[in-house]
Amino acid sequence: MEQTVRKVRIGNYDDLPVSLGKAVVVEDKEIAVFRLSNGNIKAIENKCPHRGGVLSEGMVSGEHVFCPLHDWKINVSDGLVQAPDDGCVQTYKTTIEDNQVYVEVPEK
Amino acid sequence: MEKKKLVLIGNGMAGIRTIEEILKLLPDQFDITVFGKEPYPNYNRIQLSKVLQGDTEIKDITLNEWQWYEDNGILLYPGETVTKIDKDNQMLYTDKGKETPYDHLIIATGSNPFMLPLPGADKEGVTAFRDIEDCEKMIDASKNYKRAAVIGGGLLGLEAARGLLNLGMEVDVIHLADYLMERQLDRAAGELLQKELASQGMNFYLEKQTAEITGKKRVTGLKFKDGGAIPADLVVMAVGIKPNVALAQESGVEVNKGIVVNDHMETNVPNIYAVGECAEHDQMVYGLVAPLYEQGQALAKHISGMNHQGYQGSVLSTQLKVSGVDVFSTGLINETAETKSIKVFDEWQNTYKKILVQDDKLTGAVLFGDTKEGTKLLSLIKKGANVEEYLESQQGADNGESIVTSMSDDEIICGCNGVSKGAIVNSIKADGLSSVEEVKGATNASRSCGTCKNLVSELLTDTLGDEYEADTKESVCACTDLTRDEVVAEIKEKGLTHTKEVMNVLEWKTEEGCSKCKPALNYYLGMVYPKEHEDERESRFVNERLHANIQKDGTYSVVPRMYGGVTNASDLRTIADVAEKYEVGMIKLTGGQRIDLLGVKKEDLPDVWKDLGMPSGYAYGKSVRTVKTCVGAEFCRFGTQDSTGMGIQLEKKFEGLNTPHKVKMGVSACPRNCAEGGVKDVGVVGLDGVWEVYVGGNGGTELRQAELLVKVKSEEEVLEYTAAFLQYYRENASYLERTSHYVERVGVEHVQEIVNDDQLRKELNERMDQALGTYKEPWNEVLESETTLKDLYEKVATK
Ligand SMILES: Cc1cc2nc3c(=O)[nH]c(=O)nc-3n(C[C@H](O)[C@H](O)[C@H](O)COP(=O)(O)OP(=O)(O)OC[C@H]3O[C@@H](n4cnc5c(N)ncnc54)[C@H](O)[C@@H]3O)c2cc1C
Ligand code: HEM
Ligand code: SF4
Ligand code: FES
Numbered sequence: 037m038e039q040t041v042r043k044v045r046i047g048n049y050d051d052l053p054v055s056l057g058k059a060v061v062v063e064d065k066e067i068a069v070f071r072l073s074n075g076n077i078k079a080i081e082n083k084c085p086h087r088g089g090v091l092s093e094g095m096v097s098g099e100h101v102f103c104p105l106h107d108w109k110i111n112v113s114d115g116l117v118q119a120p121d122d123g124c125v126q127t128y129k130t131t132i133e134d135n136q137v138y139v140e141v142p143e144k
Numbered sequence: 145m146e147k148k149k150l151v152l153i154g155n156g157m158a159g160i161r162t163i164e165e166i167l168k169l170l171p172d173q174f175d176i177t178v179f180g181k182e183p184y185p186n187y188n189r190i191q192l193s194k195v196l197q198g199d200t201e202i203k204d205i206t207l208n209e210w211q212w213y214e215d216n217g218i219l220l221y222p223g224e225t226v227t228k229i230d231k232d233n234q235m236l237y238t239d240k241g242k243e244t245p246y247d248h249l250i251i252a253t254g255s256n257p258f259m260l261p262l263p264g265a266d267k268e269g270v271t272a273f274r275d276i277e278d279c280e281k282m283i284d285a286s287k288n289y290k291r292a293a294v295i296g297g298g299l300l301g302l303e304a305a306r307g308l309l310n311l312g313m314e315v316d317v318i319h320l321a322d323y324l325m326e327r328q329l330d331r332a333a334g335e336l337l338q339k340e341l342a343s344q345g346m347n348f349y350l351e352k353q354t355a356e357i358t359g360k361k362r363v364t365g366l367k368f369k370d371g372g373a374i375p376a377d378l379v380v381m382a383v384g385i386k387p388n389v390a391l392a393q394e395s396g397v398e399v400n401k402g403i404v405v406n407d408h409m410e411t412n413v414p415n416i417y418a419v420g421e422c423a424e425h426d427q428m429v430y431g432l433v434a435p436l437y438e439q440g441q442a443l444a445k446h447i448s449g450m451n452h453q454g455y456q457g458s459v460l461s462t463q464l465k466v467s468g469v470d471v472f473s474t475g476l477i478n479e480t481a482e483t484k485s486i487k488v489f490d491e492w493q494n495t496y497k498k499i500l501v502q503d504d505k506l507t508g509a510v511l512f513g514d515t516k517e518g519t520k521l522l523s524l525i526k527k528g529a530n531v532e533e534y535l536e537s538q539q540g541a542d543n544g545e546s547i548v549t550s551m552s553d554d555e556i557i558c559g560c561n562g563v564s565k566g567a568i569v570n571s572i573k574a575d576g577l578s579s580v581e582e583v584k585g586a587t588n589a590s591r592s593c594g595t596c597k598n599l600v601s602e603l604l605t606d607t608l609g610d611e612y613e614a615d616t617k618e619s620v621c622a623c624t625d626l627t628r629d630e631v632v633a634e635i636k637e638k639g640l641t642h643t644k645e646v647m648n649v650l651e652w653k654t655e656e657g658c659s660k661c662k663p664a665l666n667y668y669l670g671m672v673y674p675k676e677h678e679d680e681r682e683s684r685f686v687n688e689r690l691h692a693n694i695q696k697d698g699t700y701s702v703v704p705r706m707y708g709g710v711t712n713a714s715d716l717r718t719i720a721d722v723a724e725k726y727e728v729g730m731i732k733l734t735g736g737q738r739i740d741l742l743g744v745k746k747e748d749l750p751d752v753w754k755d756l757g758m759p760s761g762y763a764y765g766k767s768v769r770t771v772k773t774c775v776g777a778e779f780c781r782f783g784t785q786d787s788t789g790m791g792i793q794l795e796k797k798f799e800g801l802n803t804p805h806k807v808k809m810g811v812s813a814c815p816r817n818c819a820e821g822g823v824k825d826v827g828v829v830g831l832d833g834v835w836e837v838y839v840g841g842n843g844g845t846e847l848r849q850a851e852l853l854v855k856v857k858s859e860e861e862v863l864e865y866t867a868a869f870l871q872y873y874r875e876n877a878s879y880l881e882r883t884s885h886y887v888e889r890v891g892v893e894h895v896q897e898i899v900n901d902d903q904l905r906k907e908l909n910e911r912m913d914q915a916l917g918t919y920k921e922p923w924n925e926v927l928e929s930e931t932t933l934k935d936l937y938e939k940v941a942t943k
Contacts, residue, residue, distance in 0.1 A: 044942050053935040055656075055682035060940040069940075073644075073656060090698040093686040095659045102659035104686040104694050109658070 040143040041129075049135045052077070057092035057101065062141055067128060068092035069139065070101065070112050077130045078112040079139045085123035147175045150447070151236060151246040153226045153391070155180025157189055157592075158420025158436040159252030160208055165444030167216055173448070176218045177244060179236075182275060183223035185210050190433065190560075190593045192279050193465045196307025202276055207591070229395035231413045248415050248447055251392055251403060255385035255421040255431065260295065264357030270379045273304045285378040286311035293317075293366050293376035295354055297324040299464055301382035302341065306466040308380070309345055316374055317341075318349045318366065328462050328473035332489070333496055333512045340469050340494075349374070387422045387429055402429040407454030409443040419443050426457050433560045433592050434458060441562075461522045461559055463515065463595045472518035475508030475525045476500060483507070486531075501531050516547055519599060523555040548602045557599050560592035568600065572607045580604070621660035623652045628878040632668050641669065641676065643683050659685075664879035667766070670802055671874055674915040681936070687764035690936060691922045692749055695742065699729070700749060702741045703763035704756050705799070708773045708791035708811075709737030715758065722755045736770030736808060738763065747939055753923040759799070760923045766880070767802050768870075771795040771809040774818035776830070785830025787813035790859055794828070797863055798870065800919040804877040804886075807870065822850050825883040826866055835862045839869055839895065840887030848884040851892040854899065864909060868899040871912040 046060045052071040059082055060067045068082035068091045080101075082092050089105035096102075100109050100118065109118040110125060117123040129140040150166070152159045155178050163176060180186075184206070191205040213220045221238070228237040229249065236244045257272030259265055269289070271281045282304070285292075292308045294301045297319030305315045317324075323334030324341075338348060349368070356367040357379055365375040387402035398404045398412040402424030409417045409425075419439045421431055430436060435458035442455035461474030477500060479485055486499040495513030499506060499521065505528050509521040524534055537550050548557070553566030571577060571586045580600050584590050590597045619625050626634070631650065640646045643665040647657055657665070666683035681689050692700035704719065719739055723731050729743025738761050744752055753760075762769055771794045774780065776787030791811040801807075809826040810819035821827020823843030827850045829836045834855050841850025854865050872895065877886040887895060898904050926932050 046940055046942055051934070053682075056935070058940060060942060062942050087696065088698075089696075090694070093690070093694060093698075095662060095685065096682065097657050097659070097662060098655040100658075105696065107659055 041140040042143045043131070043138040043140055046137050046139055049077070049132055049137050052137065055096050057094060057096060059090065059092040060139070062139065065141070067139060067141075068101070069130070069137070070096055072096065072099070072112070077132060077137055079128040079130050080110070080112055080115055081126040081128075083125065084108055084110070085117060085125055086121065091125070147173065148247040149245060150174035150176050150248045150250070151244060152176070152178045152250045152252060153236070154252035154254055154420065154422075155182065155184075155186050155220065155222065156252060156254050156420065157186065157207070157433055158254070158440055159250060160186040161437050162250060162252065162419050162440035162443050163218070164208075165441050166448060169444055169448040169450065174248075176216070177246075178213070178218055178220045179224050179226050179238060180220065180222050181225045182277075184276060185213065185220070185222070187276065188592060189275070190465075192273070192276070193303035193307060194594075195279055196273075196282060196304065196311070197467065198307075198310045199467065202279070226391060229391065229397075229416070231396055231416065234415065246415070249417070250443065251397070251411075251416065251418040251422060252420040253388040253391060253422045256388050257381065258384040258386050259381055260354065260383060262354060262357055264359065264363065265381075267357055267359050267363045268361055269359070269363040269377055270357060270381065273300055273380055273382050274385075282308065282378065282380065283311060286313050289377040290314055291316070291376050292378040292380065293374060294380045294382060295366075296382035296384070297321070297348070297350070298327065298382065298384075299325060299462060301380070302337075303465055304380050304382055305346055306341070306344070306469075308378070313378070314347070315345070316347045316349060316376065318352050318354055318368075320351065320353055322351050324348075324350075325464070325471070325473075328477070329471070329510055329512075330477055330479075330498060332487075333471065333473075333498070333510045336494065336496055336512050337464075337469065337471055341466075344468070385421065385431055387424070389422055392418065392422070400424055400427075407442070407456065408446040408452075409439055409455060410446075417443055417447070425455060428457060430458065430460070432460055432462065434562065435460065437561055459522070459526045461518065463518065463593065465593065465595065470511070470513055470515040472511040472515035472521075473509070474518070474522045475506075476502075477508045477510050499534070504531055505529065506531060506534055515595075516598075519557055519559060519596060520547060520551060520555065522559055523551075526556070548599055548606055557603065558587075558589035558592075558596045560596075561588040563587050563589040565603065568603050569607050572604060578604070578608065620664055621658055623647070623654045623657050623661050624650060626650060628664075628668075631665070632672065635668055635672050641673065643669065643680060663688075663766075667802060667804065667879045671915075674911075674918050688766070690746065690749065691760055691764065691926065692744070692746075693764040697743075699743045699745055701763070702728075702744050702749065702752055702756075703734065703738050703761035704758035705761040705795075706738050706758075707795045708771055708788050710773070710788055710792065711739075718756060718758075722752055725755065726752055734763065734770075736763070737772045738770060746937060750927055750933055750937055754927055759921045762800060765800075765802070766805050767800060768795075768798040768807045768809070771811060772819040772824070773810070774812040774814075774816075776811075776813035780813060782816060783813035783830075784832045785813045785835065787811045787819065787828075787830055790828060790830070790835075790862060791819075793859065793863060794826075794866060797867070797916070800922070801870070801874075801916060803870065803874055804879050805882045807883065809866075823847065824850060826850075826869065828862055828866075833857065835859070837862060837865055837869075840883045840892065842882055842884035846884065848888065851887065853892065853896060864905065865899055867912040868905040868908040869895060871908040871915070872898055874915070875911075 044062050055073050057068045057070045060069050066082040067079050070078045084103040086108050089103040093104045094101040099113050101112050108121050115125045115127040131138045186208040188205045188207050194200045225239045226236050227239050234246050257274045271278050292313045293316045294305045295318045297317050305317050308315045323331050324338050353369040354366050355369045357363050358365045363379050367373045389399045389403050392403045393399045403418035403422050405418050405423050405425050409419050420436045439455050445452040464471040484501045488497045498510045500508040506525045551565045555565050557565050575586050577583050583600050590600050646665050662683040666680050669677045686694050726748050728741040732740045734740045771791040773788045773791030777783035807825045810821035810824040811828040812819040813830040823841040827838040836855050837853045838850035839853045842848040
């Protein structure tokens with residue numbers, strides 16, 4: 037069965053700081069939204085699979101964010117934890133329309 | 145089936161190696177018990193020379209950690225001596241009254257140092273050089289006494305002598321023969337060696353026999369047979385060792401010079417074996433680890449029931465482990481009517497080589513000055529190689545090829561552990577090894593005397609090519625092959641101003657670096673260009689970006705500035721009010737004499753700061769953190785100086801300074817040192833009319849005592865020398881290198897030389913003032929910037 041999604045507007049593209057993350061609360065979830073230096077917007081679950089670190093506060097390098105708690109390296113496009121650690125986080129699709137940023141979350 | 149009981153007497157190098165070999169062959173076959181007289185786990189006795197010479201420390205020479213015994217289910221009784229073996233009932237008895245039965249018993253009790261039975265040999269200040277205790281005794285003696293006499297000019301004696309020189313003593317070496325190391329060297333090499341050591345400050349008395357050790361309770365000197373005498377307040381006897389066989393002998397095991405064993409290391413008593421320096425095989429007793437390890441291997445195979453030809457005796461080689469002096473010797477070295485020799489003496493480079501040939505075969509070699517060929521010669525001699533083979537291999541070496549390239553796979557690289565080139569290369573390839581440490585872990589090569597480290601390193605280069613070269617110098621991180629110094633030099637030379645620019649111009653392997661290099665580059669840029677560099681918030685770790693400490697649940701802690709740890713009623717009241725208003729999770733005093741408000745939500749941080757109205761306490765940064773102070777002269781009955789005042793001045797001056805890693809300080813007003821300056825990056829201690837400044841202490845992960853940098857008279861000077869030290873550290877340490885590591889690495893003497901140079905100190909202070917001139921109080925800066933508040937502190941809620 038196809039999972040239906042809901043587009044949630046999270047704000048103005050220009051308001052997102054470059055090369056940094058931002059925590060966004062959507063219903064009961066917290067999502068980390070990153071504006072990468074190449075201009076792309078990425079969104080992942082804001083919770084490190086290691087011990088729940090707040091990924092939106094991590095250092096961002098290229099396609100990766102480094103968890104602020106114990107430095108796990110996580111790809112913000114596919115959500116995969118990089119070696120030597122192991123794991124993954126939920127990713128969310130993002131779109132930009134009229135300078136507005138949307139995150140697609142599964143419909144309940 | 146019940147496991148067989150295997151008991152080892154002697155927790156030393158040969159015995160434990162035997163156990164390791166047995167565990168490799170049959171991991172779960174035996175119940176293993178080990179008795180060791182010394183209260184340590186098995187350590188590398190060989191490295192005691194390096195400990196004495198100050199190149200390493202006792203804690204670093206352990207070969208098998210306590211954990212190893214536990215992991216392998218070995219019952220270890222450290223500090224317990226076996227006093228009796230009942231061979232008929234297969235029982236052991238110890239000095240602590242323990243009785244233990246055995247099925248197999250290995251005796252590996254090593255040797256005792258041979259103490260000349262001279263009058264006075266029992267005086268205080270006379271020691272051997274055999275174990276950790278002897279080593280500590282010498283190190284202690286060097287602190288209170290000046291003159292050492294070493295009896296014995298062999299390997300052990302010379303290594304001890306060099307160690308004592310390094311410990312600041314004047315050293316006389318007394319030797320019976322007319323040249324040094326006469327058992328391993330020929331006269332030419334012995335004399336070269338003596339010249340070299342004399343130039344290092346050793347003093348020699350050759351052809352002297354000691355007749356008496358003089359003194360009352362403690363030794364005061366030596367008297368020679370020929371009537372001469374010298375003063376000494378420490379005497380080290382290094383005249384030889386004798387196998388430790390008393391226990392075996394009393395228990396009815398056959399003993400000659402050592403405990404007599406056959407090719408399977410069996411004694412004449414069933415189920416009792418002997419290995420190591422205490423064993424005598426084919427009328428030979430060995431005193432070097434290589435043969436002992438071969439014995440251990442043979443015994444392990446035998447006990448494990450493997451078919452095996454047994455131990456066949458060994459060809460020995462020796463190297464002197466004195467830094468700056470390379471000596472190697474192996475095989476037969478004395479010329480006779482039947483031998484011919486190849487001799488090369490290069491007076492200019494001060495190297496000497498002699499190779500003995502008999503019936504066209506290599507039989508022995510002595511090298512002085514350049515010992516690179518040593519392992520190669522040893523393996524050629526071991527296999528009885530023809531002189532032609534050696535001469536051919538020489539040509540490769542002359543072409544500038546690494547010596548390991550021309551070695552065949554079965555040639556031995558690590559003599560102590562008998563590890564061949566082939567074994568190392570295979571392991572490098574199969575196990576993906578890339579460092580000497582890893583090779584050591586996987587193959588044992590270079591685990592004992594360490595002299596083959598260079599060869600192992602060359603093998604890594606040879607096998608892995610440039611890949612390895614790059615790894616050996618410590619690069620900033622995996623994103624680049626450049627070292628910290630190279631990067632800083634490029635930043636200065638090319639005028640780079642932004643982390644991304646550095647990464648581009650210096651061809652980083654990753655697009656935007658990583659969590660290691662980004663903050664490091666940001667720091668280096670700020671250090672090089674204090675005025676021009678614009679700090680990059682995205683290159684800052686979260687704590688420094690948000691100016692608060694992240695906690696495990698994503699909340700933050702707030703520590704307001706409290707100069708010198710001194711506060712007042714009104715500040716405390718404000719803090720209490722804020723804590724209540726924002727319902728902080730915990731209020732706690734920190735280790736640095738501050739008040740910590742824990743569990744603050746990120747969104748609340750700006751308001752908390754505004755309500756507090758105090759500057760940031762910088763408890764989160766790679767920066768000057770806190771200056772702890774003691775009560776000091778104002779109140780304390782012991783106080784000699786105004787420590788709180790001094791501390792406040794220091795903290796006000798260096799507040800907010802970015803440093804490679806955190807910097808903690810302490811100021812006390814007397815040597816009781818209540819502010820614990822002995823474990824601070826900068827510790828200041830006030831005495832009557834004097835301030836002592838200590839640096840490089842650490843009370844954290846790796847405890848390190850701070851070392852005295854300077855003694856000064858005035859408070860201004862404390863500030864001036866501290867500034868010079870901190871600036872020098874800022875300019876030269878790697879990012880994330882604490883002062884403790886830095887000072888350890890470069891040596892406090894070096895730092896002293898710099899800060900005591902009036903001109904340099906002045907310049908360092910000028911550059912420090914520039915750096916301090918850019919400081920802006922960060923909490924206030926945040927409160928004043930709409931965009932920062934929005935970008936960093938606001939959480940987005942959606943509908
Ligand atoms: C300073 C120094 C430098 C050296 N340098 C080199 C070098 O460069 N190259 C090299 O190859 N070799 C070197 N050696 C020699 C090498 O360390 C020894 O050959 C080796 O340690 C011998 O091993 P072992 O197991 O036979 O004896 P040990 O390592 O001495 O072990 C025997 C252990 O048994 C314990 N013991 C004795 N009796 C009892 C008992 N009744 N009950 C319980 N425990 C007992 C002893 O306390 C000791 O701990 C050096 C030695 C010294 C002291
Ligand atoms: C780069 C890898 C890792 C780093 C740097 C790291 C670091 C840390 C640190 C610093 C802590 C203490 C943190 C705190 O108390 O808040 C911790 C705790 C812990 N880590 Fe990791 N860790 C890593 C990998 C792992 C892995 C792979 C696992 C499990 C598969 C793991 C499991 C744990 C557990 C269970 C704790 C809690 C231990 C306790 O509370 O006693 N960690 N880690
Ligand atoms: S260090 Fe000395 S002066 Fe300072 S409080 Fe302690 S005892 Fe008093
Ligand atoms: S919580 Fe992310 S690395 Fe530990």
